[in-house]
């Protein structure tokens with residue numbers, strides 16, 4: 001038998017978890033689905049140990065702690081959490097329920113859909129070095145799986161965005177030494193993070209790329225090259241963390257006729273998309289004045305769920 005829900009939330013990042021909670025709090029029968037084996041979206045995949053300072057009520061909280069709380073809040077009610085459920089099809093049935101099908105062929109149905117897929121499927125960009133794959137998980141990572149692996153090690157971080165800056169700041173207190181290289185002369189991450197890092201023990205090279213990885217079966221040394229001053233150096237490095245962004249993969253979103261602007265789904269003031277009974281919240285939604293932050297996503301959820309309630313639908 002196929003399970004039918006009042007509300008199906010696609011994406012179990014912070015915003016999707018909150019959407020699941022708030023819809024269930026309002027007595028709707030809810031399922032939250034996510035492609036990944038864990039909840040938490042970008043917070044767990046990209047910056048699990050980073051401190052977050054701008055979520056109301058938390059002067060300071062790590063991404064992992066915040067996700068734990070959000071998960072507990074969502075599961076306070078009877079919410080079906082379906083992980084490793086990568087949505088590949090979303091289609092409207094004759095009875096006005098949506099049919100949601102995963103890559104593995106699992107199917108559920110939902111009357112209302114809240115899309116909270118953030119930047120899409122989180123697939124880290126890989127270093128363009130022929131030998132890089134050989135060192136994957138042998139000293140080279142794109143996502144930190146276990147911070148302890150970096151403790152007392154010499155670490156190289158590659159990248160110039162928030163992920164690179166945040167990890168470099170974090171590693172300064174954990175690793176034996178941290179070098180950050182960025183191929184451009186300007187960092188694109190938050191300026192405050194860069195300032196903090198510049199005052200720390202981290203060695204920073206701009207206009208510098210990773211041009212070689214060496215070692216017997218694991219990372220032992222790297223070669224870095226500065227394109228402006230035209231120098232090349234070798235460094236003794238045991239861990240490389242590639243933070244050169246992730247490729248946004250919108251997948252099924254592209255196929256069902258949403259109005260897409262700047263890579264996100266256009267939503268109106270009620271977070272409704274142009275597709276009947278489908279809402280877009282969090283980083284994936286594009287609406288006037290949007291800011292891609294956790295708190296603004298929570299606000300989107302309040303608006304969307306209240307709109308569903310206002311449409312006069314009594315929960316089943």
Ligand SMILES: Cc1cc2nc3c(=O)[nH]c(=O)nc-3n(C[C@H](O)[C@H](O)[C@H](O)COP(=O)(O)OP(=O)(O)OC[C@H]3O[C@@H](n4cnc5c(N)ncnc54)[C@H](O)[C@@H]3O)c2cc1C
Pocket residue numbers: 010011012013014015016033034035036039040041042043046047051052053054085086087088116117118119120121122162163164166250251252281282283284292293294295297
């Ligand atoms: C390095 C960094 C630091 C940041 N720091 C802060 C900060 O300090 N404060 C702050 O407020 N914000 C911060 N942000 C931004 C914040 O992480 C995002 O605004 C937030 O993650 C958006 O949440 P979301 O739930 O909309 O999407 P996401 O966190 O992207 O979660 C989306 C989920 O949808 C799932 N998904 C995607 N496609 C499918 C599919 N087809 N089927 C099933 N599931 C799917 C994904 O697997 C993922 O789990 C930071 C971002 C970065 C990169």
